[in-house]
Amino acid sequence: xxxxxxxxxxxxxxxxxxxxxxxxxxxxxxxxxxxxxxxxxxxxxxxxxxxxxxxxxxxxxxxxxxxxxxxxxxxxx
Amino acid sequence: xxxxxxxxxxxxxxxxxxxxxxxxxxxxxxxxxxxxxxxxxxxxxxxxxxxxxxxxxxxxxxxxxxxxxxxxxxxxxxxxxxxxxxxxxxxxxxxxxxxxxxxxxxxxxxxxxxxxxxxxxxxxxxxxxxxxxxxxxxxxxxxxxxxxxxxxxxxxxxxxxxxxxxxxxxxxxxxxxxxxxxxxxxxxxxxxxxxxxxxxxxxxxxxxxxxxxxxxxxxxxxxxxxxxxxxxxxxxxxxxxxxxxxxxxxxxxxxxxxxxxxxxxxxxxxxxxxxxxxxxxxxxxxxxxxxxxxxxxxxxxxxxxxxxxxxxxxxxxxxxxxxxxxxxxxxxxxxxxxxxxxxxxxxxxxxxxxxxxxxxxxxxxxxxxxxxxxxxxxxxxxxxxxxxxxxxxxxxxxxxxxxxxxxxxxxxxxxxxxxxxxxxxxxxxxxx
Numbered sequence: 001x002x003x004x005x006x007x008x009x010x011x012x013x014x015x016x017x018x019x020x021x022x023x024x025x026x027x028x029x030x031x032x033x034x035x036x037x038x039x040x041x042x043x044x045x046x047x048x049x050x051x052x053x054x055x056x057x058x059x060x061x062x063x064x065x066x067x068x069x070x071x072x073x074x075x076x077x
Numbered sequence: 078x079x080x081x082x083x084x085x086x087x088x089x090x091x092x093x094x095x096x097x098x099x100x101x102x103x104x105x106x107x108x109x110x111x112x113x114x115x116x117x118x119x120x121x122x123x124x125x126x127x128x129x130x131x132x133x134x135x136x137x138x139x140x141x142x143x144x145x146x147x148x149x150x151x152x153x154x155x156x157x158x159x160x161x162x163x164x165x166x167x168x169x170x171x172x173x174x175x176x177x178x179x180x181x182x183x184x185x186x187x188x189x190x191x192x193x194x195x196x197x198x199x200x201x202x203x204x205x206x207x208x209x210x211x212x213x214x215x216x217x218x219x220x221x222x223x224x225x226x227x228x229x230x231x232x233x234x235x236x237x238x239x240x241x242x243x244x245x246x247x248x249x250x251x252x253x254x255x256x257x258x259x260x261x262x263x264x265x266x267x268x269x270x271x272x273x274x275x276x277x278x279x280x281x282x283x284x285x286x287x288x289x290x291x292x293x294x295x296x297x298x299x300x301x302x303x304x305x306x307x308x309x310x311x312x313x314x315x316x317x318x319x320x321x322x323x324x325x326x327x328x329x330x331x332x333x334x335x336x337x338x339x340x341x342x343x344x345x346x347x348x349x350x351x352x353x354x355x356x357x358x359x360x361x362x363x364x365x366x367x368x369x370x371x372x373x374x375x376x377x378x379x380x381x382x383x384x385x386x387x388x389x390x391x392x393x394x395x396x397x398x399x400x401x402x403x404x405x406x407x408x409x410x411x412x413x414x415x416x417x418x419x420x421x422x423x424x425x426x427x428x429x430x431x432x433x434x435x436x437x438x439x440x441x442x443x444x445x446x447x448x449x450x451x452x453x454x455x456x457x458x459x460x461x462x463x464x465x466x467x468x469x470x471x472x473x474x475x476x477x478x479x480x481x482x483x484x485x486x487x488x489x490x491x492x493x494x495x496x497x498x499x500x501x502x503x504x505x506x507x508x509x
Binding site for chain 1: 289290291366367368371399401402405406436437438
């Protein structure tokens with residue numbers, strides 16, 4: 001999906017846990033997330049802490065979306 | 078470490094008040110098995126009742142939903158007991174003598190997660206895809222207590238323990254029986270091995286265990302393997318039940334406890350040991366859901382391979398999808414240590430077989446054995462008898478809405494069949 005949307009000319013950030021797969025399939029902007037069963041949350045945290053993490057991840061993704069890249073890039077959080 | 082396995086051939090199972098093995102027939106009292114299972118408090122708390130049945134090769138019988146398959150064994154000499162840390166005390170196993178009731182298995186069935194259990198057909202085309210159709214199966218169908226839905230981890234644990242207890246009870250019946258055949262397996266110390274086989278390549282087995290949590294778990298000496306670091310284990314320890322399945326996950330490529338006890342990679346490496354290679358040990362490593370865990374565990378696999386001065390490693394995967402990354406990380410890192418690898422996996426290449434087989438890949442993974450394409454579609458005929466229930470056939474992984482047709486036949490992917498594309502290379506679709 002990432003590749004098809006980009007083919008249509010729209011930049012994509014792939015937020016995912018297993019970044020090596022994202023690299024293998026050819027995503028250009030990658031933001032690493034928490035864990036496979038809960039990429040954008042963490043049941044071990046309080047709701048307030050979880051919200052803070054979600055905001056951080058989304059802001060990082062938006063930043064990645066507006067950053068020019070030459071090659072496949074992982075935007076560490 | 079040296080272990081002798083004494084195989085007691087079982088060609089038939091009969092229910093009987095007296096428990097014994099006579100002329101390759103197992104006579105067993107289901108009430109006694111039930112009483113032994115209920116001695117466990119968790120089984121008592123979560124399982125409302127058990128029913129028992131026997132399924133024999135060639136019968137028009139379908140067993141579903143299948144949770145685990147377990148071979149009955151009993152330790153007759155040497156330290157410890159079978160399923161250490163779970164059923165027996167935690168003492169190290171893998172030496173002395175163990176009796177094996179060969180040709181049979183305990184199969185646990187009944188609803189747990191529903192979509193993550195499997196199908197065993199005892200005849201017809203489905204039977205060709207599962208090794209368990211060739212066994213005499215003592216089937217234990219568990220029925221949960223009311224309200225189990227909110228306690229699936231507890232219920233899975235109870236059914237897991239119940240199955241192991243049934244196998245332990247039946248294994249015990251073989252304690253004083255003279256085996257039909259015996260076989261010895263020995264693993265040498267590192268230095269001993271090098272001195273004895275100075276010219277043979279040193280090979281280990283990197284055994285990946287499914288540990289994604291949410292009922293996708295494997296236990297080693299009772300320890301939940303997702304909380305472990307990659308470590309070393311003697312191959313014979315696995316023959317005494319050191320590794321057990323707690324997996325409710327796609328049936329075709331999960332390793333049941335039977336697979337762990339009869340690991341074909343272990344058997345093949347022992348057969349070649351001292352002839353074409355020096356079988357050093359097994360390295361067990363997990364498949365977790367955090368990227369940091371994947372990195373740490375695969376780093377550790379590679380470190381151990383180097384520390385053991387291996388020439389080669391066989392890497393087997395369990396499950397599919399994100400574990401493909403664990404597989405590729407292990408392989409790549411081990412290869413970069415100068416240790417050659419061969420991997421055993423299976424494929425999800427689409428129903429037409431034309432899609433990419435694995436979610437991850439690397440040029441260093443250049444020696445691959447496949448267990449087959451789990452997406453291949455199969456039609457299973459109606460069976461005269463169902464042990465368990467057909468309620469979950471449409472939702473089982475590999476099934477779809479309408480899989481169970483009005484005429485009783487089933488159209489589904491191979492994924493639904495227990496052991497169909499096993500990644501130890503156990504079954505007929507392997508490249509052996």
